[in-house]
Amino acid sequence: MPKKANNSSLTLTNGYTPYGLKGISNVILSIMMAVFSFICLFPFIYVIIISFTAEESLIRNGFQIIPDSWSLEGYKYLWKSQGQILRSIGVTLFITVFGTLLSVVMISLFGYAISRKEFKYRRLFTFLAFFTMLFGGGLVPTYIVVTQFLGLRDNILALILPLVVQAFWIIIMRTFFIRSVPEAVIESARIDGASEIRIFMQIVLPLSLPAIATIALFSTLTYWNDWFQALLYITDPDLYPLQALLSKIESNIEFLKEMKLISGLQAGITIPEDSAKMAMVVISTLPIALSYPFFQKYFVEGLTVGSVKE
Amino acid sequence: MKWFKNTLRDLYANRIWLMFVLPATIWFIIFSYLPMIGHVIAFKDFRIHRDGFFASLWHSEWVGFKNFEFLFKTNVAWEITRNTILYNLVFIFLGLFLAVAFAIGLSLLANKKLTKIYQTGMLFPHFLSWVVVSYFVMTFLSTDRGAINSLLSFFGVEAISWYYEPIYWPFILVFMAMWKGVGYQMIVYLAAIVGIDRSYYEAAMIDGASKWQQIRHITIPMITPLMMILTIMNIGRIFYSDFGLFYQVTQNSGALYDVTNTIDMYVYNGLTTLGDMSMTAAAGFYQSVVGFALVIITNYVVKKVDEDYALF
Incomplete structure (x- = not known):
């Protein structure tokens, strides 16, 4: 869809394009855009700052942009009460890796079959997905299917299976296959x-690696960020993924104190509640923030392919 | 008999492809089509039967529209429908406007490196979960420590208990929905704008068209099909609300239900706190059916206007 060569050939070496604005209006627009993108990033920076703020500073002044005193207490606390948190990181990693693998296999198989003209029932199966x-089915019937038909309450599979397939990803995959795999190559292999x-x-x-990377990325983000499945199907804290733990702690501060008991810390120690919470937010968001600039390209590609009608 | 034989032969000839689609097909049957059948519990008095899922469906007693009665006789149906639709209308049209405006703005910047950096910044919120975003919101709205109350007290204004004051929330929710969602939509439009054949602009510039005229007569008409398609898809989903936004960002505060009770919130809270499966399923059935009808109708109308803009 976007003709990249077309665009870049018009960009001169110094980055100036004849299609851009000139002079003062360019500067004003540039500043406006800078402000908007800063608004998008600022809360994360703010949370990072709070996670490094000393508890007494938080009590006295609340959340400051430049706190009076810094401290590592929040992170230290998490480190000491590692039981639950390490456990949740483990659950999140597990469901992300296995879920993504399962997703990629099922979606590429299905997407490839419905992209082949030789497959007599391709329309039927495309419709099945579309x-x-x-x-x-709605929430309640789905809930009953997962808990009663599959019996997956408090089972780690309940965090994986419901999110494996999305019709939208299949449509993206199919479009990729139609476009990027030349018919002649397949023909000649078949003759051989x-x-x-x-x-x-x-x-x-091998020809479709970018497409697979895109689907893997969509799937990884879905699993990493999911809290809803855990909210529905999981009551055992041993099976809480990171996001569900975060959600639990936010609505129920007591949970953090229970965690302390679990990990056997002495009673009477004041918990750096807010900085510890924010430290957890940072830990769960940092992997995305750090890898984001690298995977952005695949994400954008997948999006633009997905929005094309064929 | 001949028909049967032919079908068998076809199935056999396609066996390899059928194997390819099998895993995802099983998934669709279990996680999409079984729940669709499960919609019947909206018309039943659902009782869990010890012989499992199908037995429960089968043995639960038919009650006709009784489950819908409560929903539609009280104000509940009206309230949750109104909340869902009003929020979504604002999200759809404000989102469309902002996304297109930002996309055009970014495409106009002379320095493409800056464009890339800004684009990266604006897309970032899309990758965060609503749980994380709810913490972000809390840092601003926390009653005793939040940034906004600190600012208010600096100006001598009394602190506000944000999570107990419904009147502010329609604005907060709209702001957060835009904050998280606009970057994503903007990327799609930006890609489309970058893909527009540059010779249109060259011709326009030679004819002395201003930047504004170029936007109005080239850029916007060129991305109109995309705008239509994405908007239809959104209108088709107008009965569905972004549950995380309403549940996490408001911390499911009961004081705010008046302005946060969308269909999804009602169904979720009904399932987890009321525990009345059938009544809640009735709301879910209503959502699925009206949502489906809306997609079909919007698509039909658009198809009448212009074939190319239709989704299917």
């Missing part, structure tokens, strides 16, 4: 006697 974008599975594994997949 229809779920228009009509859904390669089986469909072999063609898929050895020719199609």
Whole structure:
């Protein structure tokens, strides 16, 4: 869709394009855009600052942009009460890795099949996926299916399975396959006697790595950020993913104190509540913030492909 | 008999492809189509049966529209529908306006490196969960420590208990929805704008068109199809609210229910606190069916206007 070569050939070496604004209006627009993007980033910076603020400073002055006194108490506290937090990080990593693997396999298989003209029932199966974008089962029936039909209450699979497939990702994958795998390559492999599975594994997949990266990225973000499945199906703190733990602690400060008991800290120690909370927010967000500039490209690509009608 | 034979032959000939689609098809059946069948509990008095899911569906007693009665006789249905639709209308149209404005703004900047940096900044909130965002909001709105109350006290204004004052929340929720969502939409439009053939602009510049005229007569018409398609998709989802926004950002504060009770909030709170499956399912059924009808109708109308803009 976007013709990249077209765009970059017009960008002169110093980064100036004849299509941009000139002079003062460019400066004003630039400042406006800078302000908006700063508004988008500022809360995260603010949370990082609070996580390093000393408790007595928080009690006296609240959340400051430049606190009176800094401290590592919040992080130290988390480190000492590591039981629950390490556990939750473990759960999050587990569901993210396995969920993403499962997602990529199921979506690329399905997406490839419905992109092939030889597949007689491709329209039927495309419809099967597409229809779920228009009509859904709703929360209550889904809840009953997961808890009663599958019996997954307090089971780590309840955090993985409901999020494996999304029709939108399948549509993206199909579009990618149609575009990036040349028919001639598949034809010639078939003439050479390669089986469909072999063609898929050895020719199609290597050609579609950007698409797979995109789907893997969507899926990774979904699992990393999910708290809703845990809210519905998990009551055992051992199975809380990081986001669910965060959500629990926010609405129920007592939970943090219970954590202290679990990890066997002495009673009577004051908890640096807010800085510890914010330290957890930082820990759960940092992986995304740090890798974001690198994966952004794939994300944008997936988005633009997904919004094209074919 | 011949038909049966042919079908078998076709299935056999397509066996490899059927194997490819099998895993995801099983997933769709369990996680999408079974729950669709499960909608029948909206018309039943749902009782859990020891023989499992299907037995529970089968043995629960039919009660007709009784579950809907409560919903529609009291003000509940009206209230949750109004909240959901009003918020979504604001989100859709304000979001469209801001996303297109930012996309055009970024595309006009002379320095493409800056464009990239700003774009990265604006998309960042999209990757955060609503839980994390709710902490962000709390740093500003916390009654005793929040930035806004500190600012107010600096000017001698009394502190506000934000999480107990419903009147502010429609604005806060709209602001947060835009803060988190606009960057994502903007990226789609920006990609479309970058993809517009540059010769249109060259021709316009030679003819002496101003930047504003170029935007009005080239950029906007070129991205109109995309605007239409994305807006239809959003209108199709107008009965669905972003649950995380209403639940996490408000910390599910009961004092705010008047302005946060959307259909999804009602269904969730109904499921977890009331525990009346059938009544809650009725609200969910209402949401799914009207939502479905809306997509079909919007798409049909758009198709009448211009075939190319329709979704299917």
